[in-house]
Amino acid sequence: MSDLTLGKRSSIGDDLAYLRAAHPQPGWRGHTNFGQLADFWLHVHASLRAEAAAIDTTVKALLGGRLDPAGFQRRFVPELNRFLQHLDAHHRIEDHAYFPKFRALDPRMAAGFDLLDGDHHTIHAALVANADAARTLLAALGGSGAPDRAAADYAARTDALLGLLHRHLADEEDLVIPAMLEHGERSLA
Numbered sequence: 767m768s769d770l771t772l773g774k775r776s777s778i779g780d781d782l783a784y785l786r787a788a789h790p791q792p793g794w795r796g797h798t799n800f801g802q803l804a805d806f807w808l809h810v811h812a813s814l815r816a817e818a819a820a821i822d823t824t825v826k827a828l829l830g831g832r833l834d835p836a837g838f839q840r841r842f843v844p845e846l847n848r849f850l851q852h853l854d855a856h857h858r859i860e861d862h863a864y865f866p867k868f869r870a871l872d873p874r875m876a877a878g879f880d881l882l883d884g885d886h887h888t889i890h891a892a893l894v895a896n897a898d899a900a901r902t903l904l905a906a907l908g909g910s911g912a913p914d915r916a917a918a919d920y921a922a923r924t925d926a927l928l929g930l931l932h933r934h935l936a937d938e939e940d941l942v943i944p945a946m947l948e949h950g951e952r953s954l955a
C-alpha cells in the first residue's frame with residue numbers, strides 16, 4: 767500500500783475521493799449545486815496559493831540580489847504574517863466547523879477527512895519551522911549571523927512548506943467540492 771502521508775503522496779485514490787469520478791473538476795462550476803460555499807472555499811485556497819507564491823518571490827528576490835535587506839524586510843514581514851494568520855484561521859474553521867459536518871454526511875467520508883486532519887498537523891509543524899527560520903533570517907540580516915546561509919535555509923523550508931500546501935489544497939478540493947455537489951451545500955449549513 768502506498769504511503770499517503772503528506773510529503774510522501776502524489777495523489778489520493780478513488781477509494782478516498784469516492785465522489786471525484788462522478789464530479790470531475792472541469793464540471794464543478796457548471797453544476798446546479800455549485801454555490802457560494804464551494805466558490806468561497808476555492809477562493810480561499812486560491813488566495814493561500816497566491817500569498818505563498820508572493821513569499822517565495824520575495825525570498826528569491828533577496829537570494830538573487832534584487833532586494834536589499836531593508837527592502838526585503840519591508841515586503842516579507844507583512845507577507846509572511848498575512849499568510850500564517852490566514853492559513854491558521856482557515857485550518858481552524860475546517861477542523862472545528864466544516865470537517866465534522868462532512869463526516870456526518872456519509873460514513874465513507876471518515877477516511878478522507880482523517881487524512882486531511884493529519885495533513886493539518888503536518889502543515890502546522892512546517893509552519894512553525896518556517897516561522898523559526900524566518901526569525902533566524904531576519905536576525906541574520908540584522909547583523910547577528912550568516913545571512914546567506916539563513917536565506918538559503920529559509921528558501922528550502924519555504925519550498926518544502928509550499929509542496930505540502932499545494933498537495934493538501936488539491937486533495938482537499940477533490941474531497942469537499944464533489945461532496946458539496948453530491949449532497950448540496952444546505953446539508954453543511
Ligand SMILES: [Fe+2]
Nearest residue numbers: 857860882938
Ligand atoms: Fe485544509
Ligand SMILES: [Fe+2]
Nearest residue numbers: 811856860938
Ligand atoms: Fe482548505
